[in-house]
Amino acid sequence: MSETYFPLAVSPSDPDEFHGWISHGSYSGVELSAVGSTSQRVRRTDRAIADAEDEHLLAGIFVKGHGRLHVGDQVAALGPGMMVLYSSGRKYHWDLDGDWQKAVVQIPLDRLRDHSGLTLDDVPTVLALPGTSATGVVSRFFCGLADLQRTDPEQAAVLASPAMDLLVSAVTLAAGSAPPTPDAFVREQVLDYMRAHCADPGLTVHRIAEGCMMSRRTLYRVFDDFEGGPAAVLRRMRVERACELLARTTLSIAAVANAAGFLTDRHFYRAFRTERGMTPAAFRVTDTVPFGRRPD
Numbered sequence: 001m002s003e004t005y006f007p008l009a010v011s012p013s014d015p016d017e018f019h020g021w022i023s024h025g026s027y028s029g030v031e032l033s034a035v036g037s038t039s040q041r042v043r044r045t046d047r048a049i050a051d052a053e054d055e056h057l058l059a060g061i062f063v064k065g066h067g068r069l070h071v072g073d074q075v076a077a078l079g080p081g082m083m084v085l086y087s088s089g090r091k092y093h094w095d096l097d098g099d100w101q102k103a104v105v106q107i108p109l110d111r112l113r114d115h116s117g118l119t120l121d122d123v124p125t126v127l128a129l130p131g132t133s134a135t136g137v138v139s140r141f142f143c144g145l146a147d148l149q150r151t152d153p154e155q156a157a158v159l160a161s162p163a164m165d166l167l168v169s170a171v172t173l174a175a176g177s178a179p180p181t182p183d184a185f186v187r188e189q190v191l192d193y194m195r196a197h198c199a200d201p202g203l204t205v206h207r208i209a210e211g212c213m214m215s216r217r218t219l220y221r222v223f224d225d226f227e228g229g230p231a232a233v234l235r236r237m238r239v240e241r242a243c244e245l246l247a248r249t250t251l252s253i254a255a256v257a258n259a260a261g262f263l264t265d266r267h268f269y270r271a272f273r274t275e276r277g278m279t280p281a282a283f284r285v286t287d288t289v290p291f292g293r294r295p296d
């Protein structure tokens with residue numbers, strides 16, 4: 001953990017039974033890690049702070065388990081889906097209970113200032129931000145990215161391009177002021193809506209625009225950087241859902257097509273071949289590794 005972030009004092013609650021893991025990626029100045037373990041206390045000490053050259057802003061996002069961040073007399077209690085912002089330049093400690101997992105976003109404060117004009121005074125630190133709030137959209141993006149980088153770092157690097165803008169949006173939203181709503185943030189809101197409804201065969205580009213309270217023209221502009229626009233993104237989501245069902249279940253091909261949001265088997269076969277270059281049946285036969293399995 002010290003090598004991934006900066007010097008930390010880590011004390012497992014039960015050293016004999018301790019186990020944990022960590023993965024890390026770097027995306028144009030934004031560091032993202034996924035980390036999990038059994039119970040432990042993590043401390044940022046005065047000595048470590050005094051020896052540090054740079055100060056960082058961190059966003060801790062819980063995926064599993066619970067933890068409490070202590071900074072001075074402030075305490076933030078977090079559970080799954082919740083996020084907290086804090087600084088490496090202040091003494092703090094984490095009490096992490098049971099088996100837990102979180103994503104951690106890290107950025108040097110000077111880079112944050114250069115990119116957005118924000119300083120640490122603008123950041124509401126040690127405040128538990130719920131996953132149901134607007135910042136939850138950003139939290140889910142980083143959790144998904146942290147999960148993907150463990151299995152497919154090349155794809156994660158492609159999807160990480162809006163990471164800086166999304167983190168700035170999360171900070172601004174947490175501060176309670178109106179963010180500049182860059183396209184990257186709006187797009188992530190739309191993607192969040194699409195993920196939640198892609199299994200509905202009646203979901204169309206028109207319905208997506210209505211559900212996200214925007215015009216079709218705005219929706220297409222938000223997806224300018226995506227080949228094929230929102231319709232192609234929706235197709236890819238449905239095919240990915242179908243791949244998961246094909247690998248994890250014994251459902252018939254027709255049942256998979258319906259569960260993945262395709263109106264007809266014909267539409268399903270056409271979309272699957274476009275995205276995967278093979279038929280669903282061939283994918284089920286050749287996919288010998290269970291979908292989503294993470295490397296040890």
